[in-house]
Amino acid sequence: MITTDLTPGSPCWLDLGAPDIGAAADFYGAVLGWEYQPMSEMEGMDEGEDVEGGMFKKDGKTVAGLGKLTEEGARSAWMIYYDVADADATTAAVERAGGTVRVAPRDLGEWGRMAQYSDPQGGQFAVWQPGSDAGFELVEEPGSLSWTELYTSDASAAKEFYGGVFGWQFGDMELPGGGGTYTLITPAGLPEERMQGGLMEVGKDDLSLAEGRPYWHPVFAVADCDAAVAEVTGHGGSVQMGPMDAEGVGRLAVCLDPSNADFVVLTPTRS
Secondary structure, eight states: OOOSSOOTTSEEEEEEEESOHHHHHHHHHHHHOOEEEEGGGSTTOOTTOOOOEEEEEETTEEEEEEEEOOSTTOOOEEEEEEEOSOHHHHHHHHHHTTOEEEEEEEEETTTEEEEEEEOTTSOEEEEEEESSOOSOSOBSSTTEEEEEEEEESOHHHHHHHHHHHHOOEEEEEEOGGGOOEEEEEEOTTOOGGGOOEEEEEOOGGGGGGGTTSOEEEEEEEOSOHHHHHHHHHHTTOEEEEEEEEETTTEEEEEEEOTTOOEEEEEEEOOO
16 A cells, blocks of 8 residues: 555655646546645745646645646656655666656755656656655545556566666456456565555557557545546546446546546545
């Protein structure tokens, strides 16, 4: 499970690049019950500093970030950040493993140090070296991150790359009904109870959102999957799959927001 007791290689942050900040804030507010706080209202920001974006909060706790999509030709998407002790050392590991540096390590004030990459197949991800800010403040509760997932055309290559960069531990399981193999991800040195996500090999046609490249997406816990889906469609989003029941997992749906950023809503099965 994802926790806020962060360890290297575990998810610690995520943010959305959106073409319309206000529309994205309204959409996720309706679907996930998030409150939006512009950066201009946050402590530590210089008076008059013009920054487009801000933070999403749930019950007063920070759960994600929101920024203006500025990269030419880029699609609106969620970026998942993984905790690292040294962003520069991680950058060297990414390059040795055949990945690409999209944003070189840089400091974000006293908050921490970040970098963004692509894996060898083109899947984008990021890292965060904490300073005064460790990352999100709420997980595994309705309206917060509960899982991360990679769709890739080459699961073996993905395991080799991410295992080399983060030291992740992997465990394969067969999906019911001949649905293929799903690989579970656990941070280095942690027990299986700390599984944080999974990866699955899919065909190129199933990667059309990213023009055939692999992509990561977040899974958000919700109290009622069907109610969340109704808010998605009622506020300009769409549903790619579901709602459906997954044995031992819960009730879930794969969704797109109005700008086609993908995410999953899940009402987990409670043991």
